[in-house]
Amino acid sequence: MSAPLLQLTQATVRFGGLTAVDALDLTLQEGELVGLIGPNGAGKTTAFNLITGLYSPASGSVAFSGRPLAGLAPHRIVAAGIARTFQNIRLFGSLSVLDHVRAAGNLHRTASPLHALLRLRTFRESEAAVTARADELLALFNLSCFRNTPARSLPYGEQRRLEIVRALATRPRLLLLDEPAAGLNPQEKIELVALIQRVHREFNLTILLVEHSMRVVMGVCQRIAVLDHGKKIAEGSPEAIRQNPAVIEAYLGPDHATGLFHH
Amino acid sequence: MPKPLLSLLLALCGAWLVSAFSAHLDPYYLDVLIGVGINIVLAVSLNLIAGHTGQFSLGHAGFMAIGAYAATAVSLFLGPLLIGDFPTPGGLAESTLFFAALVAGGAAAAVAGLFVGIPSLRLRGDYLALVTLGFGEIIRVLLQNFELLGGALGLNGIPPYTTPFWVIAAAALTVFVVGCLVNSTYGLGFRAVRDDEIAAAAAGLNPSRYKVVAFTVGTFFAGIAGALFGHFKLTITPAGFDFTRSIEIVVIVILGGLGNTLGVILAAVLLTLLPEFLRPVAEYRLVLYAALLIAIMLLRPQGLFNFSVRRPAAPRV
Known part of the structure; x- marks a missing residue:
């Protein structure tokens, strides 16, 4: 074993x-x-x-x-x-629901911070992939309607759920x-x-x-x-x-x- | 072409246009324009540190001083050796030298920012503010006692390399770099660290790294602003980079709204023009700043120019 x-x-x-x-x-x-x-x-x-x-x-x-x-x-x-x-x-009180999940997606981003400055195709593709994956997670957990809401104005139950989604966005095993x-x-x-x-x-x-x-x-x-x-x-x-x-x-x-x- | 790059290019074209017609413009307005530009560089770079990342720094003028002295060392001491005593004004050799001086100023300030940033990582709120305040004063006192760099009298006879072109270009580059960094998946980490460090770490972000990056990038541009300032005023003294200068930049950032780049740019314009109109009461400037700061904190804590509906978090102390 x-x-x-x-x-x-x-x-x-x-x-x-x-x-x-x-x-x-x-x-x-x-x-x-x-x-x-x-x-x-x-x-x-x-x-x-x-x-x-x-x-x-x-x-x-x-x-x-x-x-x-x-x-x-x-x-x-x-x-x-x-x-x-x-x-x-x-x-993160001031970040939107989507941005919470995107921030947690940083572990799986393919473009480096320098790409952010050059804004070339690598960067845009990486950003699009991170956002698409974040949207997918939000849809799975019925948070899409709050996509652009800052976290601090979310109802309590949704805040709890968002925390779980943010954790999942790091793609954990545990x-x-x-x-x-x-x-x-x-x-x-x-x-x-x-x-x-x-x-x-x-x-x-x-x-x-x-x-x-x-x-x-x-x-x-x-x-x-x-x-x-x-x-x-x-x-x-x-x-x-x-x-x-x-x-x-x-x-x-x-x-x-x-x-x-x-x- | 991606939009941010296009905007940068347009700004550079604008800078070139202004410099092409600068001979026909009133020198007074050009001077004001340069002052505005330098303040934009300072405020937008401090905004990355204090606004986006939430690391309240009261030592921005100290980093500006390092940049000014390092750049002046290049243009004043190395310049004659490299390009001779009488280069063509605005010629290629001169421009290259000034560019090198700007980079040297920025780099020197960034190294200092790194040195202050790393030990300051464990501090937050008012403790960090005190450390950066102390650092700014240390820089000033060191320069005052460093005879090689002119001591308390400072350095004179700096070549007048700062033109509207360089200032507009530097301001555009600062806004571009800070804007691009912040508006990316990577850059979400700055705000995440500001809002909750432990939660940021739980999302896989390295809070220390973000703070050091913010400090290094922010102080790099403070150094560039210092370099532009030195080659504009043609004389620099340690006293010109004292605590009140730092406070001026902090007031601009708070007035514009912490973490709001556009607001900070507008506030930089406003607060640079304001003293021009208030010349008769110039000695009360600091009183005015203090009153302004209190009024903003009470009436519009999200900043004068923050028009989005949501109020940003109060700085966590």
């Missing part, structure tokens, strides 16, 4: 005296859709920031298809094939989604589940999903890892996680062994 797509080995992140991620082992095989859950402050987003190079591990390692990511700048990790979205949406359902209404959550499944299927992606909404996590994930206080306390199928006493305790305290996840 080939190397796993993503492998965290005993990865640890410390902020001063606080250990935010504690000796985390996590392995994703190509094509998996894995959920990462846990109570607030469990270290989920820190784990994302570790994988994407915003933080470096105090000890342990992160490897992407067998290649260690240590010391790579965030934009290099994106170029290697890991894209992400953010818990608190981070868009997509990290950080609470994509946060702030969405029930109807939008149902649409998001369908969207994640579609992206997973049609783009041949491996997805790691951090989410608080159990409906979303249980609905789409094939496997779930649970973090609490930086440590992985459980891992398994959604069904097994639902029944796991340690998980229920982490969420509700030791006295509540009632079914948390039964809606």
Whole structure:
């Protein structure tokens, strides 16, 4: 069997005296859709920031298809094939929806900045290709009607979707989604589940999903890892996680062994 | 032919026309024209750094000084060795020498921009403004104490090479380069970095690279503006490139609208002509600039000449 797509080995992140991620082992095989859950402050987003190079591990390692990511700048990790979205949406406020996707298409542009000055055929063809690909993505995700709208005037749900589209425009192999359902209404959550499944299927992606909404996590994930206080306390199928006493305790305290996840 | 190249060519033709008829024009207007052109070069290049990329720099006059001194060194010291003491005015040898001086001025300023840009990458907002402010002052003080370049008295007897042709051509080239860079897929990165660096990195863009490129290209043109300025005034002193000069350029950029090239050009024209009409109250110029800046920030933060409906983001500090 080939190397796993993503492998965290005993990865640890410390902020001063606080250990935010504690000796985390996590392995994703190509094509998996894995959920990462846990109570607030469990270290989920820190784990994302570790994988994407915003933080470096105090000890342990992160490897992407067998290649260690240590010391790579965030934009290099994106170029290697890991894209992400953010818990608190981070868009380029003044850029239009189309320009967001075009900007992310820079990794796959054929013309150099010098071509931009000469404006010869190479440049125009490269620009046309980037724009065409961006329009294609916007059409796939029903954002074409907002093509020229600045991101800051987009409705909230569309902003979330645009972040995912921008991540996809970098043509990743691994997509990290950080609470994509946060702030969405029930109807939008149902649409998001369908969207994640579609992206997973049609783009041949491996997805790691951090989410608080159990409906979303249980609905789409094939496997779930649970973090609490930086440590992985459980891992398994959604069904097994639902029944796991340690998980229920982490969420509700030791006295509540009632079914948390039964809606 | 692509539109931007065509526009550049037209501008160059215009420059040639103006210079061909310059003998019939009032020298006063030609001087004003040259002043306007130099300010356009300065403001449009600062706009790439401060407006498009969001790196607030208060040291543009410092880079201008480097360009002015480097170019003057070429034309004043190397010139006589290369083309003799009495070249034909406007002849090929003289033009070539001036071109070389302009390039040298731009290159020297760009190298300085690179040196300031790289350590400044970790700074943002007011911290970066302070570093660039300090840099501008360091340049001025160094020049003041550098006797080889005239010290506090500066350099005199600079050959009058700056003609309307060179100024219009330089302004057109600046607008062309900045415009072409910004209006491309590559150039979207400048604005992306301004709006959110972390998100830019998450989109695969290298924020540090973009900032260094903006700094280097912007200061290159500041150097060219300095070179034009020196060969126009025929005398340069370190005091001519002080903090107030930097502020003047910043006021132009803010007045025109951060990141709005056309607005900045119009503001450069306006703010160069304004002192001409206000000669009687010239000593209150800085008071006027400050008042203007406050009024713009309160009433039209998107810039005087920004007519698009959407308001650009307030500079992130």
